[in-house]
Amino acid sequence: EAGVAQSPRYKIIEKRQSVAFWCNPISGHATLYWYQQILGQGPKLLIQFQNNGVVDDSQLPKDRFSAERLKGVDSTLKIQPAKLEDSAVYLCASSPISGRSTQYFGPGTRLTVL
Amino acid sequence: SQQGEEDPQALSIQEGENATMNCSYKTSINNLQWYRQNSGRGLVHLILIRSNEREKHSGRLRVTLDTSKKSSSLLITASRAADTASYFCAPDTGRRALTFGSGTRLQVQP
Numbered sequence: 001e002a003g004v005a006q007s008p009r010y011k012i013i014e015k016r017q018s019v020a021f022w023c024n025p026i027s028g029h030a031t032l033y034w035y036q037q038i039l040g041q042g043p044k045l046l047i048q049f050q051n052n053g054v055v056d057d058s059q060l061p062k063d064r065f066s067a068e069r070l071k072g073v074d075s076t077l078k079i080q081p082a083k084l085e086d087s088a089v090y091l092c093a094s095s096p097i098s099g100r101s102t103q104y105f106g107p108g109t110r111l112t113v114l
Numbered sequence: 115s116q117q118g119e120e121d122p123q124a125l126s127i128q129e130g131e132n133a134t135m136n137c138s139y140k141t142s143i144n145n146l147q148w149y150r151q152n153s154g155r156g157l158v159h160l161i162l163i164r165s166n167e168r169e170k171h172s173g174r175l176r177v178t179l180d181t182s183k184k185s186s187s188l189l190i191t192a193s194r195a196a197d198t199a200s201y202f203c204a205p206d207t208g209r210r211a212l213t214f215g216s217g218t219r220l221q222v223q224p
Binding site: 033042045048091103105 | 147149155157159162213
């Protein structure tokens, strides 16, 4: 079984530029999560999708961050415009069902904002 | 808050020794999960213990859960250099996505 795929693995941009990350979850997994992990901290949930609907985006900075999950499969997370404090690893995870279920994480995208 | 808090923040041991890390949480849970994160990688699920279980084993891992004290512990026996990683607990209430604390950074010296 293929794992969660993410791309790119690394991205360096200047502040005020835009950036997009892509995630392909495990086949058949209905739930998809995006986490932000700042160096030295644990992952912080940004948004949770159930199929192609948003379940929880309470911690997503909506003035600059957006995410979509087309057709309930792949997902993209976009930041526009980026700030220095957005430097972090962005992790995508998926699970078969929401709650009461193990989450499977991708390798992450390391974003550096200069 | 659903988030678990790991203790200690950092732990350094010699290869072959046992490593114990603890987790405390504040809400009622369906289960509690432990994850490992190697440097530069995503999190990997290690073990899940349900709320009606008190102890669970998987290879060199032993997890305990005390729901009355809202605490869990993860024991890694006969540690190896490859166990060097950050370890996170994730209390699962079944109502929200998992949330994570800052983890325990384990360093196993060869």
